[in-house]
Amino acid sequence: MSTAAQRFAGEPNPGLAGGPSRFATSFLRPSPPSLEGTPAELKPTDSEFKVSDPAPIKSVVALPAPPRSSPERFDLLQQFVGTVLDVGEETFSARLQDRTDQSRGSEIAEFDLEEVSDFDRDLVQGGAVFYWSIGYRISPSGQRTRVSRIRFRRLPAWSRSDLRDAEQAVEIWGYMLDDSE
């Protein structure tokens, strides 16, 4: 069972009007918030609100700001959606549809299987769908590296409702198979 303190740490608390934000804001105050109307089992204990006395401030020294570290990012230049047509021993062929410029017609391309990560290798089968992205990877320090990335899509599974449509087709169109028609 979760305690009130655990809920302060960010879990949503469906038991309180206003949700976790009201509690979290209150936690920053030096004095306990008003908990009128809060169920007893959710009220924090006194020790959970105990704030130690701050040390007296003697002087303030301005330090230089640390360099801002932006996360690594990827500037996309070109992306294709590919469909695998044929898989050989060392290569596979695919139909590529340009996602960057959709006015372009589809292309047929051949790839080395080595271009596919080990993680995705089992997915390379006829009909599999992948994304081929080309762009610049920009490191936190601003260094640019041109990269090509092929990621295979993990497709969703057939659900019961999906299959219901398929089964209904036989009921609706089944008479067309009949010899007497």
Place this chain on the structure above:
Amino acid sequence: MHPLEVSVFGPGVGECVLLAPRPDYWIVVDSCRVDGVPVALRYIEDQGHDPAAVVREVICTHWHDDHHDGIADVLRRCVSARFWCSAALRSEEFLTLAGSARRQYDKKHGVDEMAEVLKIIHERRAKGVRAAAVGPQWADESKRLVREPDFSLWSLSPSAATLTRAHNEFAELVPKLKSPKRRLAANEANDTAVVLHLETESHGSVLLGSDLEIQTDPTRGWTAAFSSFRGQGLRRAHTYKVAHHGSKNGHAPEIWDSMVEPTPTVLLTPFRSCRLPGIEDLKRIRQAHEGATYITANPRGAKPRRRSNSVEKTMRMVSSKRRLERTPGGQLRVRVRADGTRSVEMIGTAFEVGTAETA
């Protein structure tokens, strides 16, 4: 007397053949699009005809993307037409697949096209139109699909032995609970392809090979189709649309020895996804007969337009072989007069295969 017309379209991937034994009787065999429009509809309109009035048969030879793209649009427009397809599709499993179209991940895989066809037929049947007039009608070996006073259209395949295998394959493709969605690929669909033979009273015969291939089992593939041809006592064809885009697997000796004339007009469409036909294929086909060979477009295709330098450099490092799948494509139009003379027009990217292409 009007000439017999045979027109073959092929934009690089995709194929459509039109037969017009009479100006008021057009037969659409398979479908492909150029600029989003089915080539059959555009061409028939350009000739000054209303497809709704003159198209009497729409035939889908087999269930492969490059043969049925836009066929539902063709059928919707051609309200006087009957729909024919391979008897291999006559199964509950195939209907189930068609019914799954809306839920498939990849909508461009063909079952959506077939689902549309079935919806159109269902609507027409609901209005009281008989199956014999609207379809679906099922084509298989030794079947006369059309019997008119001046011509007959026969299907020579698929054989009975093929049908069982096809039904088993469809059963494997039917979606199963919790199995991952994938793009559908009917690997054995070529085996179920419908080979057609048009026999006219006064303009000779035409053989359309669809994508039928050679099989080691003599009860399937081209050997079975030849038995069907011989069994019906059909005449050799003066015009032949080569089977399976000129592949080695589609090159059955029976075709050249017994089913076409020694000097036929031979028509090809490329299939760039599999680089067909290759140079060796073209050589073999040219050597097999003494007539002329034509193709609707360059099988190797064109290079794509350049992208930015950064993108091009990276693309070349990862994939050195890239070609455009489709180009506007071309048309081969054969007109046969009653005296037996044939003329071939090469329109768009179509050309005659000569020594240069096979060198």
